[in-house]
Amino acid sequence: MSTVLITGANRGLGLGLTRKALALGHRVLATARDPDKASDLQALAGSSAGKLSLHRLDLGDFAAIDGIAASLAGTPIDVLLSNGAVTWARANPFGETDYESWAEHFRVNSMAPMRLAERFADHVAASQRKTMFFIASRVGPTPAFGHIESRSSKSAQTQVVYQCALALRPRGIICACAHPGWVATRATGNTGALTADESAGLLWGVIDRLTLADTGKFFEPDGSTLPIVTQQTAAKPYGMTQPASGS
Ligand SMILES: NC(=O)c1ccc[n+]([C@@H]2O[C@H](COP(=O)([O-])OP(=O)(O)OC[C@H]3O[C@@H](n4cnc5c(N)ncnc54)[C@H](OP(=O)(O)O)[C@@H]3O)[C@@H](O)[C@H]2O)c1
Numbered sequence: 001m002s003t004v005l006i007t008g009a010n011r012g013l014g015l016g017l018t019r020k021a022l023a024l025g026h027r028v029l030a031t032a033r034d035p036d037k038a039s040d041l042q043a044l045a046g047s048s049a050g051k052l053s054l055h056r057l058d059l060g061d062f063a064a065i066d067g068i069a070a071s072l073a074g075t076p077i078d079v080l081l082s083n084g085a086v087t088w089a090r091a092n093p094f095g096e097t098d099y100e101s102w103a104e105h106f107r108v109n110s111m112a113p114m115r116l117a118e119r120f121a122d123h124v125a126a127s128q129r130k131t132m133f134f135i136a137s138r139v140g141p142t143p144a145f146g147h148i149e150s151r152s153s154k155s156a157q158t159q160v161v162y163q164c165a166l167a168l169r170p171r172g173i174i175c176a177c178a179h180p181g182w183v184a185t186r187a188t189g190n191t192g193a194l195t196a197d198e199s200a201g202l203l204w205g206v207i208d209r210l211t212l213a214d215t216g217k218f219f220e221p222d223g224s225t226l227p228i229v230t231q232q233t234a235a236k237p238y239g240m241t242q243p244a245s246g247s
Pocket of ligand 1: 181
């Protein structure tokens with residue numbers, strides 16, 4: 001039995017990932033901004049024979065991330081599953097960008113995953129599976145104007161995953177991310193090609209096949225890989241006379 005921590009577990013894909021984790025026999029620490037209103041999670045907890053516990057966490061509150069990590073000190077976490085994200089904002093036309101909303105997207109979608117990785121590295125390092133898995137989005141790099149808050153913050157998140165992979169590989173920790181597919185949740189107005197449970201099943205298949213050789217990778221739900229678009233791969237970037245180290 002593995003111990004799994006899932007953020008944004010109260011609805012949508014997070015709830016599907018939680019249901020699937022329980023079906024696989026794992027112990028789940030499920031976080032939600034308001035556990036008192038998380039009726040689906042409460043019902044699951046009631047029938048989980050003590051395998052599901054609910055924890056309050058607003059990802060925009062970094063002190064709260066520090067606090068939950070401290071309260072779980074000494075608990076090995078096999079799979080840290082970063083799922084929660086700001087998923088909806090009005091599509092503003094060029095010239096009317098909402099910079100406050102954009103900052104909030106970056107805080108929750110790009111910076112909070114980093115904070116989670118930093119504060120939970122010891123818990124994950126102490127586990128058997130040593131895995132951090134981040135729900136990303138291939139919508140990030142889509143070349144069409146609109147939803148710049150979501151697209152840019154989810155693009156940045158993949159670079160966060162890559163950076164964490166570099167930092168944590170020496171500790172044997174796998175850091176990888178995946179696009180979940182087009183999933184019918186509140187984020188998509190409940191339209192999509194997959195249900196949350198179907199996507200969760202595919203994503204758990206990806207997670208279960210991960211090895212340290214996969215660290216830093218960006219997966220599709222079927223296990224194929226996508227490029228991390230901000231990763232510079234040229235051995236000798238323009239203007240440099242020596243091969244780049246760490247670029
Ligand atoms: N659905 C898709 O087609 C699709 C495509 C690409 C990527 N994704 C990614 O999949 C993940 C799950 O999205 P979803 O489709 O399930 O969307 P969703 O139904 O809108 O769920 C979003 C989840 O994130 C939580 N959340 C939002 N802001 C938060 C905050 N500040 N702190 C903590 N939790 C917060 C929400 O909690 P509240 O209930 O409290 O708001 C909710 O649990 C996201 O990372 C999203 O970017 C989804």
